[in-house]
Amino acid sequence: MKVIMDLTVSPFGVGLSVSPYIAACHEIFEQAGLKTNLHAYGTNIEGEWDEVFAAVKKCHETLHGMGVPRITSSIKVGTRTDKEQGMEDKISSVKNKLAEKGPIR
Amino acid sequence: MKVIMDLTVSPFGVGLSVSPYIAACHEIFEQAGLKTNLHAYGTNIEGEWDEVFAAVKKCHETLHGMGVPRITSSIKVGTRTDKEQGMEDKISSVKNKLAEKGPIR
Amino acid sequence: MKVIMDLTVSPFGVGLSVSPYIAACHEIFEQAGLKTNLHAYGTNIEGEWDEVFAAVKKCHETLHGMGVPRITSSIKVGTRTDKEQGMEDKISSVKNKLAEKGPIR
Amino acid sequence: MKVIMDLTVSPFGVGLSVSPYIAACHEIFEQAGLKTNLHAYGTNIEGEWDEVFAAVKKCHETLHGMGVPRITSSIKVGTRTDKEQGMEDKISSVKNKLAEKGPIR
Structure with missing residues (x-):
């Protein structure tokens, strides 16, 4: 089952x-061969459900291994059966609609 | 690895x-024997990482099987190594602080 | 415009x-007279848009005033025009469906 | 109070x-002169608290005006007093760390 995820990992107790x-x-993510897009509040990740969630689990295990005592991850994950849609498709579908609207009045 | 999760499952394309x-x-969740707490914007879930995330995956598979074409789940998941803390502990730690403060002036 | 919100305030740089x-x-929230429901991963809040978001802003200002250098709030906020629905209605609508299903086989 | 926000607006009851x-x-956002960055699961927004949240409120009002009966917005909002940091700073601070690590073994 293919997913598009948005992941924000927040480590606590290790400064700012x-x-x-x-x-x-x-x-x-790179070692797992997952497609990613870093933005200012997290990372979009595209791939199969098991691979993507295995990577999230590995993030928690790795960060605890680095000495982080408390971690909260905020995740949005989407699945759909009506059509195939990748990260770029989602972005371009909004940009196309904006282009149709023309410059802001 | 024990987790406390907050899960909001949003089905699209099947009305309001x-x-x-x-x-x-x-x-x-019940069939998986997971401890849960339903609130107005989702469900708190407590359990082992693999069991809790397996249940989330089963939610997506089950809802797609019920005819839902598009699903977004919003997840907050926490892990910690400094101490054991269950759902009730988290709630009572805030309630105790409020009790210490006494009535609002 | 009436809202139901789920709010998780995460202070960084002040320990665990x-x-x-x-x-x-x-x-x-109490001083603002807002209806709330504390759960293990945040607080449901019910009220008018401006009052609820003013309270969120005051949380950030107050916590910065308490010496918290960095704060992230995770918010889910819902509005609807099809019907009036409060926090309890949302919870009971799920509980009623579960009751209809009877005990888990 | 300056904020960096991540906003996902989800309209229900109007198809997929x-x-x-x-x-x-x-x-x-553009009419409000806000700095934004569209990604595959939402939009980063940078600006003053009141202007950014006024835009979020206008999104709900506008979409309801377009006939959307139910809307849920998922928001992450951050404020900090320790230093000034814009959207690009947050992205480049991670990219610099990755560059320091060199290619993945």
């Missing part, structure tokens, strides 16, 4: 800079 | 009443 | 125990 | 294609 921990998660 | 689909998910 | 900060938020 | 409604929201 989270980027080292987010970078560690991206290594996990 | 989602309660039949949420009830179907609760049957899955 | 968040309950004092959640209790401070609940004082704000 | 949400892009026309997301495009309508982007017109609102």
